[in-house]
Amino acid sequence: MVAKGKRDSESEAQPAGKKRDPERTRLVIIEAAREEFAENGYDGARTDRIATRTGMSKGVLYHYFSSKDDLFVAVLEDIYQELRSQNEALVLAEFEPEAGIRELIAHTYQYFVDHPEFIVLVNSENLMKAQHLERSESIRSMFTPLSRRLSELISRGQEQGIFRSNVDVVELYVSIVGLGYFFLANRWTLGVVFNRDLLGKGAEEVRLQHMTEMVLDYLRNVKSLDGKE
Amino acid sequence: MVAKGKRDSESEAQPAGKKRDPERTRLVIIEAAREEFAENGYDGARTDRIATRTGMSKGVLYHYFSSKDDLFVAVLEDIYQELRSQNEALVLAEFEPEAGIRELIAHTYQYFVDHPEFIVLVNSENLMKAQHLERSESIRSMFTPLSRRLSELISRGQEQGIFRSNVDVVELYVSIVGLGYFFLANRWTLGVVFNRDLLGKGAEEVRLQHMTEMVLDYLRNVKSLDGKE
Amino acid sequence: MVAKGKRDSESEAQPAGKKRDPERTRLVIIEAAREEFAENGYDGARTDRIATRTGMSKGVLYHYFSSKDDLFVAVLEDIYQELRSQNEALVLAEFEPEAGIRELIAHTYQYFVDHPEFIVLVNSENLMKAQHLERSESIRSMFTPLSRRLSELISRGQEQGIFRSNVDVVELYVSIVGLGYFFLANRWTLGVVFNRDLLGKGAEEVRLQHMTEMVLDYLRNVKSLDGKE
Amino acid sequence: MVAKGKRDSESEAQPAGKKRDPERTRLVIIEAAREEFAENGYDGARTDRIATRTGMSKGVLYHYFSSKDDLFVAVLEDIYQELRSQNEALVLAEFEPEAGIRELIAHTYQYFVDHPEFIVLVNSENLMKAQHLERSESIRSMFTPLSRRLSELISRGQEQGIFRSNVDVVELYVSIVGLGYFFLANRWTLGVVFNRDLLGKGAEEVRLQHMTEMVLDYLRNVKSLDGKE
DNA sequence: GATGAATGAGGCTTCATTCAT
DNA sequence: AATGAATGAAGCCTCATTCAT
Numbered sequence: 001m002v003a004k005g006k007r008d009s010e011s012e013a014q015p016a017g018k019k020r021d022p023e024r025t026r027l028v029i030i031e032a033a034r035e036e037f038a039e040n041g042y043d044g045a046r047t048d049r050i051a052t053r054t055g056m057s058k059g060v061l062y063h064y065f066s067s068k069d070d071l072f073v074a075v076l077e078d079i080y081q082e083l084r085s086q087n088e089a090l091v092l093a094e095f096e097p098e099a100g101i102r103e104l105i106a107h108t109y110q111y112f113v114d115h116p117e118f119i120v121l122v123n124s125e126n127l128m129k130a131q132h133l134e135r136s137e138s139i140r141s142m143f144t145p146l147s148r149r150l151s152e153l154i155s156r157g158q159e160q161g162i163f164r165s166n167v168d169v170v171e172l173y174v175s176i177v178g179l180g181y182f183f184l185a186n187r188w189t190l191g192v193v194f195n196r197d198l199l200g201k202g203a204e205e206v207r208l209q210h211m212t213e214m215v216l217d218y219l220r221n222v223k224s225l226d227g228k229e
Numbered sequence: 230m231v232a233k234g235k236r237d238s239e240s241e242a243q244p245a246g247k248k249r250d251p252e253r254t255r256l257v258i259i260e261a262a263r264e265e266f267a268e269n270g271y272d273g274a275r276t277d278r279i280a281t282r283t284g285m286s287k288g289v290l291y292h293y294f295s296s297k298d299d300l301f302v303a304v305l306e307d308i309y310q311e312l313r314s315q316n317e318a319l320v321l322a323e324f325e326p327e328a329g330i331r332e333l334i335a336h337t338y339q340y341f342v343d344h345p346e347f348i349v350l351v352n353s354e355n356l357m358k359a360q361h362l363e364r365s366e367s368i369r370s371m372f373t374p375l376s377r378r379l380s381e382l383i384s385r386g387q388e389q390g391i392f393r394s395n396v397d398v399v400e401l402y403v404s405i406v407g408l409g410y411f412f413l414a415n416r417w418t419l420g421v422v423f424n425r426d427l428l429g430k431g432a433e434e435v436r437l438q439h440m441t442e443m444v445l446d447y448l449r450n451v452k453s454l455d456g457k458e
Numbered sequence: 459m460v461a462k463g464k465r466d467s468e469s470e471a472q473p474a475g476k477k478r479d480p481e482r483t484r485l486v487i488i489e490a491a492r493e494e495f496a497e498n499g500y501d502g503a504r505t506d507r508i509a510t511r512t513g514m515s516k517g518v519l520y521h522y523f524s525s526k527d528d529l530f531v532a533v534l535e536d537i538y539q540e541l542r543s544q545n546e547a548l549v550l551a552e553f554e555p556e557a558g559i560r561e562l563i564a565h566t567y568q569y570f571v572d573h574p575e576f577i578v579l580v581n582s583e584n585l586m587k588a589q590h591l592e593r594s595e596s597i598r599s600m601f602t603p604l605s606r607r608l609s610e611l612i613s614r615g616q617e618q619g620i621f622r623s624n625v626d627v628v629e630l631y632v633s634i635v636g637l638g639y640f641f642l643a644n645r646w647t648l649g650v651v652f653n654r655d656l657l658g659k660g661a662e663e664v665r666l667q668h669m670t671e672m673v674l675d676y677l678r679n680v681k682s683l684d685g686k687e
Numbered sequence: 688m689v690a691k692g693k694r695d696s697e698s699e700a701q702p703a704g705k706k707r708d709p710e711r712t713r714l715v716i717i718e719a720a721r722e723e724f725a726e727n728g729y730d731g732a733r734t735d736r737i738a739t740r741t742g743m744s745k746g747v748l749y750h751y752f753s754s755k756d757d758l759f760v761a762v763l764e765d766i767y768q769e770l771r772s773q774n775e776a777l778v779l780a781e782f783e784p785e786a787g788i789r790e791l792i793a794h795t796y797q798y799f800v801d802h803p804e805f806i807v808l809v810n811s812e813n814l815m816k817a818q819h820l821e822r823s824e825s826i827r828s829m830f831t832p833l834s835r836r837l838s839e840l841i842s843r844g845q846e847q848g849i850f851r852s853n854v855d856v857v858e859l860y861v862s863i864v865g866l867g868y869f870f871l872a873n874r875w876t877l878g879v880v881f882n883r884d885l886l887g888k889g890a891e892e893v894r895l896q897h898m899t900e901m902v903l904d905y906l907r908n909v910k911s912l913d914g915k916e
Numbered sequence: 917g918a919t920g921a922a923t924g925a926g927g928c929t930t931c932a933t934t935c936a937t
Numbered sequence: 938a939a940t941g942a943a944t945g946a947a948g949c950c951t952c953a954t955t956c957a958t
Contacts, residue, residue, distance in 0.1 A: 020922085043269075043273040046949090059923060060921075063920090122415065129271050130421050140422075140424060172421060180955090195407070289939065292939075294939075297933090502814070550898060580873065591879045640865030643810070650817050676900065746920070747917085747919085
């Protein structure tokens with residue numbers, strides 16, 4: 001998906017030449033599956049609809065993937081790969097510590113805003129206790145590099161005396177992701193129980209600002225060390 | 230479910246007296262449905278299995294609820310009711326501001342830990358864009374009271390000069406919930422991509438401490454007022 | 459199948475009253491499956507056609523049997539049961555030894571003539587190395603009683619000095635069955651390679667006479683003991 | 688298959704020279720198909736697996752044979768040819784009558800033991816009422832020569848006064864084949880219903896001895912002439 | 917000639933829901 | 938009220954065959 005730079009042009013059903021192109025077909029299938037899984041979750045997705053989206057016959061799916069499960073794994077690998085490469089494009093080393101954190105938060109959040117599929121896919125996968133992810137070699141420890149880069153950023157901040165010590169990088173990253181992800185994933189129910197419209201652009205921006213402040217306040221709090229907690 | 234104090238006694242198939250008790254039957258069905266939906270999500274849940282769990286026949290389900298959808302609404306209402314009444318049991322007015330926040334965070338988190346069903350059910354409902362919740366009168370604005378009470382707590386903190394001003398209570402509550410919910414909901418995939426075991430009691434406690442610190446640091450940051458953000 | 463005396467009336471699709479009768483439905487399904495498997499073998503049989511034969515919907519099959527395999531097991535159990543009870547109806551003890559053998563041969567042969575399904579079903583099962591039969595408790599050692607009765611008959615013949623000694627009853631029974639079964643099962647190919655019409659009543663009777671002679675000659679040959687073989 | 692002496696070298700995917708050899712390719716395909724049909728029967732066989740076995744692409748199959756049916760015919764012709772030439776290699780004229788019969792029984796039986804495919808293929812074909820064989824010119828009356836040679840042997844025995852008169856050669860040959868074929872084909876189910884292990888070498892030899900005795904006793908029974916049967 | 921991608925009909929099985937009893 | 942048999946529309950997947958390259 002991420003490879004080949006063929007992305008963007010979504011759901012085109014065999015363009016131009018119409019010639020056979022297995023590589024491309026594979027991508028078209030993953031793309032179609034991604035949409036279908038994203039709109040309906042794993043259990044709600046229908047292989048028939050995936051086929052329809054590709055513009056090809058149902059049998060083709062099974063020519064490329066051995067099962068719905070297998071296809072779901074491929075979609076997960078694809079989308080995680082995409083998130084990671086999006087992350088990697090952000091060179092944290094170029095920023096001052098605080099600006100780096102801001103960028104990381106904003107980029108990550110923006111990815112979720114632009115790719116609501118990610119949330120549905122990952123929720124689906126957690127419902128199934130990550131049984132597909134566990135089968136995927138390429139996803140294991142995928143974010144270790146990011147951890148390291150984030151770690152370096154934090155260290156620089158600590159050396160400059162502007163960031164607290166005692167930061168668990170994974171916990172921090174989970175918070176950075178979670179503050180945005182939870183909001184975006186649960187906008188619909190939250191909107192009902194709080195009787196607020198959380199679906200628009202405005203709500204999204206309010207959220208980003210709030211969560212950025214929260215994370216930075218946490219990191220900046222130099223004195224918390226001598227506190228009792 | 231939460232009502233009547235009949236909880237705890239799970240899945241008993243009409244005890245002792247054997248007399249027909251429609252109210253009770255209704256609760257038994259909701260209980261069974263809750264388990265089934267929680268383990269499999271909406272699409273993964275099976276009406277047959279729900280019937281089996283109740284120990285009654287499938288016809289009974291349809292006598293009490295007109296469809297799977299209808300049953301799902303009932304389950305959602307039940308579990309939201311439960312969370313709310315759990316929240317209400319915590320009298321925030323009795324606590325000093327900071328302690329009140331701590332209590333709220335801990336109680337809320339503990340509820341999710343004790344009721345993993347909540348997460349699956351709510352995720353399922355968001356996948357379907359809250360179409361069931363919208364049909365439910367009883368859930369609309371359900372958390373407005375909590376907002377008010379939280380608001381009061383914050384105000385007291387602000388009056389005492391220990392909490393920042395400029396706090397959006399809904400955003401704050403979303404963060405309080407989200408920091409724990411996201412972690413608990415996504416433990417499986419997070420565990421794989423970070424290659425960490427996040428499933429145990431230990432990881433749960435580390436999380437609680439981290440998120441408590443984060444929220445409190447945010448609230449305590451008195452100087453952020455003069456910042457531009 | 460064999461039970462209830464409801465046999466004979468084949469393939470009736472819910473007679474008279476049309477009332478629900480699970481016992482009867484089960485039998486109707488087995489009956490339909492038996493026909494379908496008999497005409498097409500296991501792999502050639504279609505669950506759709508079985509359903510059509512029952513006059514009910516396809517789902518019913520799965521209400522009574524968990525899979526095509528499971529249904530096949532039921533059919534095998536039914537037909538073996540039938541052969542056995544047919545055998546048991548023949549009281550060998552009432553006959554003189556030679557007449558008893560003649561009766562056994564004729565009855566067994568007649569069963570195959572009347573129930574060509576048996577042959578197809580058993581051939582199918584052997585193609586699959588009896589994997590279904592092995593799962594069936596009721597079929598294990600089903601013919602041990604017959605072995606015993608045949609044994610007694612042989613013994614009487616030996617005491618009267620008209621039957622040879624040294625008879626392996628199972629080998630004998632395999633021959634009695636095989637001489638007829640093989641012919642009936644392979645009539646079509648045999649007819650082609652020998653350019654003979656083996657399909658009619660005439661050929662069936664010629665076969666019976668030939669095989670009866672062969673078996674009896676084998677049993678009567680008192681002197682073979684002192685032979686070298 | 689049997690032709691050309693190219694047998695033995697199984698399933699090699701175009702060896703050494705690599706030059707195109709249509710004759711050889713045809714044989715390779717038939718060989719592969721034979722294995723596949725033998726292991727799974729006609730309906731259970733898969734054209735994909737046949738292609739895989741040949742090491743060539745599926746298109747090649749359809750280049751040489753117009754359909755699965757067509758391929759099955761070719762396999763049948765091949766294997767019948769093989770049995771016939773195996774038979775022809777046995778020069779019955781060289782033996783004394785009784786020894787000739789023994790040889791014929793043993794050779795035929797051994798062929799089935801060595802070629803379990805034959806049994807599955809022929810059973811499959813009979814399930815389909817020999818519809819393929821009927822299309823094959825080369826198989827019609829294929830065993831007429833053998834009948835003649837067997838006839839001569841019997842005649843010699845009759846002239847020597849050691850064999851009965853009144854022998855129907857085809858019936859006799861059907862018995863000779865059937866006594867072994869039935870046992871070998873139905874070992875699995877027979878083993879279950881008689882609770883005996885019939886799969887080993889031992890059981891095979893016991894069977895051969897039993898059936899040889901039976902056939903010879905039948906032929907030797909000189910007195911049966913005056914009987915009425 | 918050769919490949920294997922693509923087709924489409926159809927195979928087995930499931931499932932929410934209805935309905936006879 | 939209650940049961941669970943029955944329905945029928947789908948769901949996932951397979952497979953002989955065709956066809957673009």
